[in-house]
Amino acid sequence: MAFNNDIRNVYQKELADIRAAGIFKEERVICSPQDSEIDVEFPAGASRKHVINMCANNYLGLSSHPDVVEAARKGLDSRGYGMSSVRFICGTQDIHKELEGKLSKFLGCEDTILFPSCMDANAGVFEAVLNEQDVMISDRLVHASIVDGMRLCKAKTDTFKHSDMGHLEEKLQLHAEARVKLIITDGAFSMDGDLARLDQVVTLAEKYNALVFVDDSHASGFIGKTGRGTHEHCGVLGKIDIITTTLGKALGGASGGCVSGRRELVEMCRQKARPYLFSNTIPPVVVSGAIAVLDIISKTTERRDKLERNTAFWRKGLTEAGLIIKEGETPIVPVMLFNAKLSQAFANELYGEGIYAVGFFFPVVAKGQARIRTQLSAAHEMHHLEKALDAFTKVGRKFDILHKTKQEIIDQYGM
Amino acid sequence: MSEIKNTILDYVKKEYLEEDDDREISFDTPLISGGIVDSFSMVSLKRFLETKFTIQIPDAKASPEAFDSVDNIIRLLEEFNIR
Numbered sequence A: 001m002a003f004n005n006d007i008r009n010v011y012q013k014e015l016a017d018i019r020a021a022g023i024f025k026e027e028r029v030i031c032s033p034q035d036s037e038i039d040v041e042f043p044a045g046a047s048r049k050h051v052i053n054m055c056a057n058n059y060l061g062l063s064s065h066p067d068v069v070e071a072a073r074k075g076l077d078s079r080g081y082g083m084s085s086v087r088f089i090c091g092t093q094d095i096h097k098e099l100e101g102k103l104s105k106f107l108g109c110e111d112t113i114l115f116p117s118c119m120d121a122n123a124g125v126f127e128a129v130l131n132e133q134d135v136m137i138s139d140r141l142v143h144a145s146i147v148d149g150m151r152l153c154k155a156k157t158d159t160f161k162h163s164d165m166g167h168l169e170e171k172l173q174l175h176a177e178a179r180v181k182l183i184i185t186d187g188a189f190s191m192d193g194d195l196a197r198l199d200q201v202v203t204l205a206e207k208y209n210a211l212v213f214v215d216d217s218h219a220s221g222f223i224g225k226t227g228r229g230t231h232e233h234c235g236v237l238g239k240i241d242i243i244t245t246t247l248g249k250a251l252g253g254a255s256g257g258c259v260s261g262r263r264e265l266v267e268m269c270r271q272k273a274r275p276y277l278f279s280n281t282i283p284p285v286v287v288s289g290a291i292a293v294l295d296i297i298s299k300t301t302e303r304r305d306k307l308e309r310n311t312a313f314w315r316k317g318l319t320e321a322g323l324i325i326k327e328g329e330t331p332i333v334p335v336m337l338f339n340a341k342l343s344q345a346f347a348n349e350l351y352g353e354g355i356y357a358v359g360f361f362f363p364v365v366a367k368g369q370a371r372i373r374t375q376l377s378a379a380h381e382m383h384h385l386e387k388a389l390d391a392f393t394k395v396g397r398k399f400d401i402l403h404k405t406k407q408e409i410i411d412q413y414g415m
Numbered sequence B: 001m002s003e004i005k006n007t008i009l010d011y012v013k014k015e016y017l018e019e020d021d022d023r024e025i026s027f028d029t030p031l032i033s034g035g036i037v038d039s040f041s042m043v044s045l046k047r048f049l050e051t052k053f054t055i056q057i058p059d060a061k062a063s064p065e066a067f068d069s070v071d072n073i074i075r076l077l078e079e080f081n082i083r
Helices: A006-020 A068-078 A087-091 A095-107 A118-129 A143-151 A165-174 A196-207 A263-272 A284-298 A303-322 A342-350 A383-396 A406-413 B002-016 B039-053 B070-078
Strands: A037-041 A051-054 A111-115 A136-141 A156-160 A181-188 A213-216 A242-246 A257-261 A332-336 A357-361 A370-374
Touching: A006 A181, A037 B039, A068 A284, A068 A357, A095 A181, A095 A257, A095 A332, A111 A118, A111 A263, A111 A284, A118 A143, A118 A242, A136 A143, A136 A165, A143 A181, A156 A165, A156 B039, A165 A181, A165 A196, A165 B002, A181 A196, A196 A213, A257 A263, A284 A303, A303 A332, A303 A383, A332 A342, A332 A406, A342 A357, A342 A370, A342 A383, A342 A406, B002 B039, B002 B070, B039 B070
Parallel strands: A136 A156, A136 A181, A181 A213, A213 A242
Antiparallel strands: A037 A051, A111 A257, A242 A257, A332 A370, A357 A370
């Protein structure tokens, strides 16, 4: 047996080191559908608790929407459970093509290719469209999946300071000789909730003859007046060359992702992107649910409008209560606590008050930037948010951090 | 030599630290293994050195170890007779 005690000890020690460093991740078991109210068993074996969920990516509240569930059920009945194939052998159904068409229309792009996840889309797209004559210039705070995708690609790499357009321009000048210069950014940044300055990015791209890539996973469906995404919000619909996004957040929340963009670039992905070529097609039940999601949000902006109202209420409420939040306009609202242990203690107290939210600290965010990331949903009703606000205020008072400055909180609790 | 060291240190601070980043960087601070310069961003440092000192650093010599501190970079430059 190769996995002998010596080998086992190696891994047990490594896991013990992760625990000792305080970064061991534990799953919280949810015993209900995803929604604004959920039943949670945490820690493992504890009795179930009914809590308000403030940390899901369920921005539009469609994860358990009856119309989406019904559409998924119909898809299961009419197209089966699985396809037992990758897309290009015998895994492409009519509904896959229908969903790709609807995504292209919704995102304002020429074409779309589905991937098993946006992680897979980001892992595959750069290698498929770029080679060693090209350069990828990325914002320094892009999502981990983009970092992994860039590692798999032979093109040169460079970075620019977060949302720093002057620095990006310097980099475009530095790499003027590259065949293709690809500017890479998130649309909405998942930890701070801020939006990329896509209007300025596009202006620079046009000036220096570069292409633009945006991962809009935390924006598709609700950012912009009709929810098309960050490019709509910034007035540059049709000017983004590659958009990757997920079906695993606002757009139904199940799984799946895509690359949308210029026809030739999408076709390159069909020919060369390895996560597309070598992993199974998205199951019909998920495709059918996602089609229903796009139909719902293409018909009315009701849900994204409600999310916008909820976000405004929540941001104003937290600020008036005396908590420090990251300024912005997205439904990602980080409550800044700066100290890692405080963020954990704060989250535990909230859980005691029936509010489910998670503390983030180094290495997920920079040292001294610990926070509780709250996320709003169109599934939240006013009574949910009022109760959550009361709980944040009560716990904030308990830790004596209301109406305190960043420095005062750091002086009290350390970095 | 101290002028060259300071020039490189100034560049590293300007290029890799955000405005609100108050980390102290000195000549022996680990840049890459210390998480200040990621592997994607090394190219700027290489290009800066090549332009500033009119040299060509072969990719084989532009290793994360060679760029891991200002002191290491100085040792690399010595191979190009820059002192």
